[in-house]
Amino acid sequence: MHLPGYPFESRWFTHDALRLHYLDEGDGAPVLMLHGNPSWSYLWRRLVLALRGEHRCIAPDHLGMGLSDKPAAGRHPFTLAARVDDLDALTGHLITERAAPENGWTLVMHDWGGPIGMAWAARHPGRVSRLVVLNTAAFPDPHGPRVRPALRLPLWLLRETRLGERLFLRHHAFARLATLPPFGLRDRLPPDVRAAFLAPDDGREHRLAVQRFVHDIPLGPGDPSWPLLVRAGETVAAFADRPVLIGWGLRDPVFDPLMLREWRRRLPHAQVHAFPGAGHYVLEDAHDSLVPAITAFLRR
Template sequence: MTLPGYPFTSHFLTRAGLSQHYVDEGDGAPVLMLHGNPSWSYLWRRLIVALRTEHRCVAPDHIGMGLSDKPGEDRYAYTLASRVDDLDALTDHLIATEGAPERGWTVVMHDWGGPIGMAWASRHPERVARLVVLNTAAFPNPHGARVRPALRLPLWLLRETRVGARLFLRHHAFARLATLPPFGVRRRLPREVRDAFLAPDDGRGHRVAVRRFVGDIPIGPGDGAWPLLTRTGESLGEFADRPVLIGWGLRDPVFDPLMLTEWRRRFPAAEVHAFPDAGHYVLEDAYERLVPAIEAFLRR
């Protein structure tokens, strides 16, 4: 497997018979990097390289994604709550046996990493020192129940049709489109980078996680993740005194400027870097500007 720009040692935590892969690089105050769907810890490669001389960078792959195990739905729940439990287990392990501190954690979140990371943070607010928010949400959709146009077709296919689910598994379309402009990025990725984003796909196992993440998107009170998302949104006020950096690609078809406005409403003192030429994968489209901004933020 060729992974350009990802020269990291793999670590694994086995729990309930499933191994979760994570990167653990550098020393210093811990920076916890949480990816979303359909990416994996490869997303953080540039940020890890930039920060690991001064910080301990921890970047897990969610179960079913990246280099983690890819169980069937009979062995893993594939829910927001199960993801938060996984993160709890990993951070407890790092604190109890791997020398990580109990306090002083910076949480960096993208896409599904937002609700996962903030739900974890609401369990342990004393651990969290700073937040870095990148094209994500940790509160109910400010658009209400109106589904964004970019999500209407995949949600309908996955939730309402069996054919859509089969096509999703067979062609891995969601992950492939996410690495192409204008869907996940605004500028074309080098072929070897696009291949690396897709490299952990082993067929159906990996694609189950991608499909279930889409199916778990909480649109309204009838969805399984809705209560936890609502509680997480209500808990954000606990972090109003923490330094917050927001890095946002304004050309994101799902996490649009109204989502950014909601984050700014919740954290009016946040340092905001908005990039009109960047899409959903803001760390791909604007890394030359965003990575130094995060470095400077953490030094302060």
């Protein structure tokens, strides 16, 4: 598997008889990087390279994604609560078995990494000392309970129809579109980089987690993950007195400027870097500015 810009040693943690893949690079205060859907730890390659000389960079692949095991339906719940449990097990292992510190963690979150990370932080409020927020949400949609018109048809198609299942599992359309402009990026990725983003999901049976992440989006109180999302949102306010950096691509069609405004309302002292030309994958479109900004933020 050709993975340009990803010269890292793979590490593995077995939880519930499933192997979870993660990066553990460098020494120093831990920086925990949580990807979303459809992505994996490859997303963090530039940030890990920039930080590992001064920090301990930990970047897991959620089960079913990246280089982690790809459990079949029924073998893993693929829910927000299960993701938080997986993360809790991994970080507990790192603390008890691999000499990671109990406290002083920086939490870096993108996409689904936001609700996963903040729900995990709610269990350990003293563990996280800083936040880096990148095009994500960890609270109910500030647009209100009705699905936005631009998202209504795609979500219905992907969540409720047999065509949606074929698009996910047979054609891998969700991940393919997410790595193309204008859906996930402003600029076209180099072919080998786009191939690396897609490489781990190389068969129908390896794409289930991408589909289930979309099925699990908590749109309202009737969705199973809604209560945990609400609790994660309540946790955000507890970090208002801690250093926070927000990096935001303003061309994101889902995590739009109103989402950014909600983060700023909840974390009014955050340092904000907004990129008018960047899309959802802000670390791809704006890495030349964003990676140095995060590096400087962590040095302070």
